[in-house]
Amino acid sequence: MLNREKAFMKGKILVVEDEAPIREMLGYTLMKEGYIFCEAADVEQARPLLASEKPDLVLLDWMLPGMNGADYARRIRNNPDTRDIPIIMLTARGEEADKIRGLDTGADDYVTKPFSTKELLARIRAVMRRTKNMDDGGIISVKGLSLDPETFRVTADEQTVDISPTEFRLLHFFITHPERVYSRDQLLDQVWGQNVYVEERTVDVHIRRLRKTLEPYNYAQLIQTVRSVGYRFSTRN
Numbered sequence: 001m002l003n004r005e006k007a008f009m010k011g012k013i014l015v016v017e018d019e020a021p022i023r024e025m026l027g028y029t030l031m032k033e034g035y036i037f038c039e040a041a042d043v044e045q046a047r048p049l050l051a052s053e054k055p056d057l058v059l060l061d062w063m064l065p066g067m068n069g070a071d072y073a074r075r076i077r078n079n080p081d082t083r084d085i086p087i088i089m090l091t092a093r094g095e096e097a098d099k100i101r102g103l104d105t106g107a108d109d110y111v112t113k114p115f116s117t118k119e120l121l122a123r124i125r126a127v128m129r130r131t132k133n134m135d136d137g138g139i140i141s142v143k144g145l146s147l148d149p150e151t152f153r154v155t156a157d158e159q160t161v162d163i164s165p166t167e168f169r170l171l172h173f174f175i176t177h178p179e180r181v182y183s184r185d186q187l188l189d190q191v192w193g194q195n196v197y198v199e200e201r202t203v204d205v206h207i208r209r210l211r212k213t214l215e216p217y218n219y220a221q222l223i224q225t226v227r228s229v230g231y232r233f234s235t236r237n
């Protein structure tokens with residue numbers, strides 16, 4: 001499997017941390033582990049990234065210049081667009097009250113500095129598993145349609161679906177981001193990656209193929225066209 005595909009499956013993490021050495025260490029660790037990583041030194045930098053990168057998880061330092069991590073966590077939770085993004089707070093050693101306040105803001109977990117890489121990665125995996133609607137095997141299921149990111153296998157009502165890697169990535173993105181409309185441009189960024197040059201028309205081609213793949217199993221209608229906007233994965237009619 002290509003590294004990029006592996007990273008896509010593992011997810012994207014936004015690190016908000018003002019200390020550059022810690023940011024670097026986190027970036028190195030996360031990339032080595034197969035995550036896509038983006039970084040911000042403060043909330044001001046994090047804000048546009050949260051909107052454009054749509055991370056699967058935010059690693060948020062408590063003590064930041066400007067707005068602190070706890071207040072930012074609260075904002076992420078109060079915004080309907082970002083409410084579901086899991087947050088792990090990074091807190092300084094011994095600040096027991098902070099930890100409790102951190103969880104009060106809606107953070108999913110916290111890790112105390114200095115932390116071990118192993119511990120942090122375990123927390124990330126646990127939080128992602130909890131929030132990503134996955135069972136322990138990592139299989140995602142919606143109404144009889146199942147995806148296994150580990151094996152790239154798709155089944156529809158227990159029949160194996162023959163699917164290409166790009167259609168798999170597209171379906172994986174949709175199924176993990178249901179009921180939301182994405183423009184062609186957003187789908188390109190999320191599924192193909194920002195550094196790849198692909199025409200917007202390519203999205204239509206792959207949507208067509210994905211529908212054709214799902215059609216024999218009666219799942220094509222889950223991929224809906226939203227006129228003059230883009231596409232949506234929806235189990236509602």
Ligand code: CA
Binds near residue numbers: 018019062063064
């Ligand atoms: Ca700090």
